[in-house]
Amino acid sequence: MGLSIQKVNKIYQSGGTEFHALNDINLEIEIGEICVILGPSGSGKSTLLNAIGGIDQVESGSIAINDWNVSSLKNKQLVTFRREMVGFVFQMHNLIPNLTVYENIELAANISEAPLKIDEMIKAVGLEGMADRFPRELSGGQQQRVSIARAIVRKPKLLLCDEPTGSLDSNTSKEILTLIKQVNRNYNTTILIITHNQAISQMADRVIKLKDGRIDSVSVNDTVYEPERIEW
Ligand SMILES: Nc1ncnc2c1ncn2[C@@H]1O[C@H](COP(=O)(O)OP(=O)(O)OP(=O)(O)O)[C@@H](O)[C@H]1O
Ligand SMILES: [Mg+2]
DSSP states (O other): OOEEEEEEEEEEEETTEEEEEEEEEEEEEOTTOEEEEEOOTTSSHHHHHHHHTTSSOOSEEEEEETTEEGGGOOHHHHHHHHHHHEEEEESSOOOOTTSOHHHHHHHHHTTSSSOOOHHHHHHHTTOTTOTTOOGGGSOHHHHHHHHHHHHHTTOOSEEEEESTTTTSOHHHHHHHHHHHHHHHHHHOOEEEEEOSOGGGGGGOSEEEEEETTEEEEEEEOSSOOOGGGOOO
């Protein structure tokens, strides 16, 4: 059980040419792990994450998560898979501008049968008293807290983060990573974090490096640091 990826290939077609974004990717990740994915721009990190989260299809190979065979799911089942299993956090927070903090989280909670309590989520991410604010009335770090609350209110088994601290300073980044670590600890959520910042790999159980759409290396950390202790 866990996340098992076998011989995954992803080819983009554009302007009559094919581009191999993922080449024979094999990967095993255990439940409850924090994995950091590193690699140069264009190496296929987002492509891999989107395939794992069921928001993009692959050409061949298999992606399995617990009992779900993600790579063979069809439209309706994919929606169910994403709803029941996956939370996404992106660099750009993708909050809905004309909804308040509370309403942005509520929107995600509404599609779940047994969501966590929205007020408790707001408290958990440190935004007490800000429930009625609109995204434009929040700092970048605060907006990122909302997007984490929104991602975890449905209690996903898998939290996929694409550059979650990409636009934040180091202190705010550490706060956001601390929050992500808490989610991991409290709910045993398996977490994948894409980053350009090598330092973040200090908080990972497993570090995956991609290069030209291939796995360059996979290493397991002997020492895992709390986010606040990361040397930036
Ligand atoms: N829709 C698409 N059509 C064609 N090529 C694409 C498409 N999406 C991505 N690519 C190409 O696939 C490769 C991998 O893209 P991907 O977004 O996964 O990279 P990345 O590692 O996330 O990069 P970054 O760090 O810049 O976000 C890139 O060369 C990109 O140009
Ligand atoms: Mg990317």
